[in-house]
Structures are given as C-alpha cells and as structure tokens.
Amino acid sequence: MTITTRVFREGTLDEEDVDEEHISELIKDAGCTVWVxxxxxxxxxxxxxxxxxxxxxxxxEDALHGHQRxxxxxxxxxxFLVAYGVTLDGDDAIPHEMAMFVAHNxxxxxxxxxxxxxxxxxxRWKSHPxxxxxxxxxxxYILLDEVVDGYFxxxxxxxxxxxxxxxxxxxxxxDMNAQSSIFRLKKEMLxxxxxxxxxxxxxxxxxxxxxxxxxxxxxxxxxxxxxxxLRANDSLDTNRDILSSALEANLSVIxxxxxxxxxxxxxxxxxxxxxxxxxxxxxxxxxxxPELAWYYGYPLSLxxxxxxxxxxxxxxxxxxxx
Numbered sequence: 001m002t003i004t005t006r007v008f009r010e011g012t013l014d015e016e017d018v019d020e021e022h023i024s025e026l027i028k029d030a031g032c033t034v035w036v037x038x039x040x041x042x043x044x045x046x047x048x049x050x051x052x053x054x055x056x057x058x059x060x061e062d063a064l065h066g067h068q069r070x071x072x073x074x075x076x077x078x079x080f081l082v083a084y085g086v087t088l089d090g091d092d093a094i095p096h097e098m099a100m101f102v103a104h105n106x107x108x109x110x111x112x113x114x115x116x117x118x119x120x121x122x123x124r125w126k127s128h129p130x131x132x133x134x135x136x137x138x139x140x141y142i143l144l145d146e147v148v149d150g151y152f153x154x155x156x157x158x159x160x161x162x163x164x165x166x167x168x169x170x171x172x173x174x175d176m177n178a179q180s181s182i183f184r185l186k187k188e189m190l191x192x193x194x195x196x197x198x199x200x201x202x203x204x205x206x207x208x209x210x211x212x213x214x215x216x217x218x219x220x221x222x223x224x225x226x227x228x229x230l231r232a233n234d235s236l237d238t239n240r241d242i243l244s245s246a247l248e249a250n251l252s253v254i255x256x257x258x259x260x261x262x263x264x265x266x267x268x269x270x271x272x273x274x275x276x277x278x279x280x281x282x283x284x285x286x287x288x289x290p291e292l293a294w295y296y297g298y299p300l301s302l303x304x305x306x307x308x309x310x311x312x313x314x315x316x317x318x319x320x321x322x
Contacts, residue, residue: 001040003048008033011129023052027106033135034106037118041110049108055080055101063099063110070198072205078103079213081140081202084195085116085147086154091161093154093188095195100140104212107136109143121146131221137213140206141221144199148225151196151232158192158239161185162246169250179254182247189240196236199229267316274312275305 005023007015009032018026018034026034038045046060059080062068068082078101085096096116101108109118124142131138162185168178203226206214214222282301294300316322 001038001042001045003045004037004039006035006037008035008125008132011131011133013126020048020052027053027103030105032105033132033139035139036106036108038108038110039115040113045110049101053078053101053106053108059101063101066097066112068097068099070195070202072202074205074211077211078106079206079211083144083147083199083202086150086192086195087116088154088157091157093192095191098143100143102136102140102213104135104137104215107139116147118143118146131217134215134218135213137215137218138221140213141218141225144203145221145225145228148199148228148232151192152228152235154192155232155235155239158185158189158236162239162242165243166246169246169253178250179247182243182250186240186243186247189236189243193233193236193240196229197233200226200233203229263321267312267321270316271309271312274308278305278308 003020004016005018005020006013007018007026014032023034023036026032036049038049041064043064046064049055049063050057050060055078056075059073059075062080062082070084071082073080081100081102083098083100085098086093087096088094094114096114097112098116099110099112111118121139121142124146125132125139128138161181165178165181165185168181203222207219207222207226278301282297313322
C-alpha cells in the first residue's frame with residue numbers, strides 16, 4: 001500500500017509527498033487543489049481518508065472492497081465514483097478498478113491491483129495549468145478521458161479479431177473453432193460493456209452541476225467525454241451485432257456442409273443398395289429358384305448390378321449430389 005499526495009496551487013504542481021496530517025489544512029485553502037493517490041488500499045489508508053476528508057463510512061467501504069459496479073454517488077459537498085480502466089495484454093482485456101472522491105478543491109484516487117497507470121494523466125494536468133486551477137473537476141475529467149480513450153483501443157482490437165473471424169467464416173473454413181472464437185469474443189465484449197456502459201449515467205449526473213465540481217469552463221470537456229462514451233458504446237453494440245451475424249452465418253455454412261455430406265452418403269448408400277438387393281435375393285437358400293440352373297444367370301446378375309449402380313451414379317451426378 002502506497003499513498004502519494006500532491007498539491008496544485010493556481011494550476012501548477014507546487015508540492016509533492018505532502019505529509020498526510022496536513023491534508024485537512026490544505027483543503028481549506030481555496031487557492032490549492034490536493035490530489036491523494038492510494039494504491040492497493042488497506043484499512044489504515046481508509047481511516048486516514050475518513051479523518052482528513054470526512055468521507056462517509058459507506059463510501060469508504062466501497063472504496064476498500066473490490067468488484068464494485070461502476071457508479072456515482074452524490075454526497076453533501078463531493079462525489080464518490082467507481083470506474084474501470086481497461087488495458088490490453090496480448091488479446092486479453094485487463095480491467096483496473098478505481099474509486100474516486102472528488103470535490104472542487106481535492107481529488108482522491110483509490111486504485112486496486114492491477115493498477116491503472118496515471119502517468120499520462122499527471123502530464124496532462126501539468127500541461128494545462130489554466131484548467132487545472134478549476135480544481136478536482138478537471139483532474140477527474142482528464143482521468144475519465146484517459147479511461148474512455150482506452151476503451152476505443154480495446155474496441156479497435158476487437159474489430160481486427162472480428163475481421164479475422166469473418167474471413168474464416170466466409171472463406172469456407174467455418175468450423176467449431178470459428179464458433180468458439182465468436183463466443184469468446186462475445187463474452188469479452190460483454191465484460192467490457194459492463195465496465196463502460198454505466199459511465200454514461202455517471203457523466204450525466206456530473207453534468208447536472210448539483211455540486212460545484214464541474215465548473216462552467218469544464219462543461220464542454222465533460223460533454224466531449226460524454227459523447228466519446230456514447231460513441232464507444234455504439235461501436236461496441238455494432239460489433240456485437242456483427243458477431244451475432246457471423247455466428248448465424250457460421251452455423252448456416254456448417255449446416256449446408258452437413259447437408260452436402262448427407263446427400264453424398266445417401267447417394268452412395270443408394271448405389272450400393274440395388275446390387276446388395278440382387279445379391280441378397282440370389283443368395284437365398286432355396287432349391288427351386290429361376291435362373292439357378294441357367295448358364296448365363298451369374299454373368300447376368302453381375303451385369304445387372306453394375307448397370308444399376310452406373311445408372312444411379314449418373315442420376316445423382318446430374319443432380320450434383322456426388
């Protein structure tokens with residue numbers, strides 16, 4: 001467990017590694033914004049947050065315990081949020097759970113392993129001092145923007161894999177492996193949607209400005225990231241529909257291939273049936289049967305078998321069953 005505290009004054013990073021005991025004093029200063037970052041939290045860290053910031057006990061419990069649903073809760077003078085960043089490890093999408101407390105003059109992030117990298121956020125905060133002085137609302141916007149941009153990278157990787165599955169299905173190589181790939185992709189996309197879809201409601205609540213977190217200068221930025229979330233959800237839903245169509249096409253190809261195999265098996269079975277019938281009749285153990293004593297009976301039966309098989313073969317061939 002690590003705790004990092006930074007102080008921005010007038011939009012510029014002024015202090016780093018501030019003593020935790022001074023946090024309650026710093027947040028009373030209207031000219032500064034305090035960012036507290038906790039990695040792999042424990043009970044002691046949450047007790048410190050409750051003491052220095054006065055956060056509600058239930059919000060602290062949600063911040064400590066993992067596997068929370070993405071959400072936003074409004075308290076008297078701050079918001080509590082849970083969001084998931086997602087990164088790629090090969091073809092695997094790795095979720096990173098984060099809990100956040102945000103008010104006008106502070107921003108608290110609680111990151112659980114595997115930890116979401118905030119180095120890009122820090123650089124963006126430093127490069128926009130005119131907006132960083134807007135307080136915790138801008139720090140939160142940058143983090144949410146980084147999270148949503150990561151969603152687009154995951155969706156792009158899914159689209160490449162979907163293209164590969166489509167090529168496999170429509171090239172005539174449809175099989176159970178393609179079907180397994182489709183189901184695996186659908187499951188991964190469903191998990192991404194669970195992390196991504198609730199952000200629409202989160203951003204909608206933030207835009208109402210019932211707490212002075214989203215200031216007037218920040219409104220366009222929150223509308224922009226809200227629009228990005230909508231586009232990401234639309235793209236994901238479109239790709240899920242494409243996967244469903246690919247699954248139906250794969251099943252149709254497999255079914256058509258099975259029908260073709262059944263036609264071939266039926267044709268060969270019919271060709272073999274007539275000679276077998278003739279041989280079966282003449283193989284019956286009766287003393288008195290026509291042609292038993294006839295000199296040409298045996299060649300005639302063989303010829304009849306060959307002729308019937310040839311006629312059936314040509315008939316099935318004309319129908320493209322063979």
